[in-house]
Amino acid sequence: MIEPFFFACFPIVIYNNNMNKLINKKSLGIVISLIFIAIIVHQVDIGKTIQAFGRMNPLFILPIIPIYLLSFVIRAYRWKTFLSGNNLKFMSLLSSIFIGFSLNCVLPARAGEIYRAYFFSKKENLNKTKVFTSVILERFFDGFVLFTILVAVIYLVQRSALFSNIAYLAGLIFLGGLGALMIIVKLQESGNKREKVKSFLIKIGSNRENAINKAFSVLNSFFDGLKTLDSYQILLKIVFLTFIVWLLEGSVVFLVIKSFGIDITYLGAFLVLTITAFSSLIPAGPAAIGPYQWGYIIALNAFTVQTELAFAVSIVNQLILILIILSAGLYFMWKDHITINEKVIEEELNWN
Numbered sequence: 001m002i003e004p005f006f007f008a009c010f011p012i013v014i015y016n017n018n019m020n021k022l023i024n025k026k027s028l029g030i031v032i033s034l035i036f037i038a039i040i041v042h043q044v045d046i047g048k049t050i051q052a053f054g055r056m057n058p059l060f061i062l063p064i065i066p067i068y069l070l071s072f073v074i075r076a077y078r079w080k081t082f083l084s085g086n087n088l089k090f091m092s093l094l095s096s097i098f099i100g101f102s103l104n105c106v107l108p109a110r111a112g113e114i115y116r117a118y119f120f121s122k123k124e125n126l127n128k129t130k131v132f133t134s135v136i137l138e139r140f141f142d143g144f145v146l147f148t149i150l151v152a153v154i155y156l157v158q159r160s161a162l163f164s165n166i167a168y169l170a171g172l173i174f175l176g177g178l179g180a181l182m183i184i185v186k187l188q189e190s191g192n193k194r195e196k197v198k199s200f201l202i203k204i205g206s207n208r209e210n211a212i213n214k215a216f217s218v219l220n221s222f223f224d225g226l227k228t229l230d231s232y233q234i235l236l237k238i239v240f241l242t243f244i245v246w247l248l249e250g251s252v253v254f255l256v257i258k259s260f261g262i263d264i265t266y267l268g269a270f271l272v273l274t275i276t277a278f279s280s281l282i283p284a285g286p287a288a289i290g291p292y293q294w295g296y297i298i299a300l301n302a303f304t305v306q307t308e309l310a311f312a313v314s315i316v317n318q319l320i321l322i323l324i325i326l327s328a329g330l331y332f333m334w335k336d337h338i339t340i341n342e343k344v345i346e347e348e349l350n351w352n
Helices: 005-009 019-024 026-042 046-053 058-083 090-104 111-123 128-156 161-187 191-204 206-230 232-259 266-279 291-301 307-335 342-348
Strands: none
Touching: 026 291, 046 307, 058 090, 058 128, 058 232, 058 307, 090 111, 090 307, 111 128, 128 161, 128 206, 128 232, 128 266, 161 206, 161 266, 206 232, 232 266, 232 307, 266 291, 291 307
């Protein structure tokens, strides 16, 4: 079994609007990834891991590709619901998601999510703070649904103190965060009261009027982005779409595991899905390499799958997803005539 002591450091990534700071975290992320990989490699027989790759039946890739691509179509439709935009172009939503996910594969700390919000707001002439707020809400709803799935799987399939602790921490983060946002929506001050506060602050700090105006502009846009939470009908629709997204993602995990001839139930695959999703929140290098494998291994170990085989399956699963995402992302970059490099990302994401 892979030692689970690193879970004590389980964090949620807090995005910073200064891309310089995110880029400077690349080295730290790579170090974290290398630490996880070193721990795994230390506890596996590399020869047996290499042999395990030969167990895969490549024919399983055929259904995996359309299922995974369909999950992004649902993500785009869900994002449109978050933004409450009937006039938003669906292909623009879809291309922005693929480009953002592609950058997540090569940048640390899920920086692609920030670029996605900026790129789409610029492309569709939308308020970037409102769009970024919708991306944050996506992550909270993803976490909420994954937490719900994990609790159900623990109860129905695999009870474990480690998995229960993971569920507890995930619930604390995502249920707590989502609950706090909903309370903010219900209790937020009216726009008029915010204007009075702004006027008061400008009066006592006239030399900072521009900074105060900018701060309140961002605050108003943030509240505007949270209005989605004020409609129970929209909330139910978003939760339903989120469940569909992760049902498709879980189906992909199930097919990858079955391609190695491993005897696992459909529900069992969702344990692997949820644990890898939460372990990937650890701020590692691009694509969460290292923590992803660690989560995959401890989940499959619960079904008495050998660590070497679990390691091989995790590598194949992640590689398939990365190749699909990068292929789609590069296609949309070519289609939209987008050239992306680190300098461009840094300039475009400097929102100050």
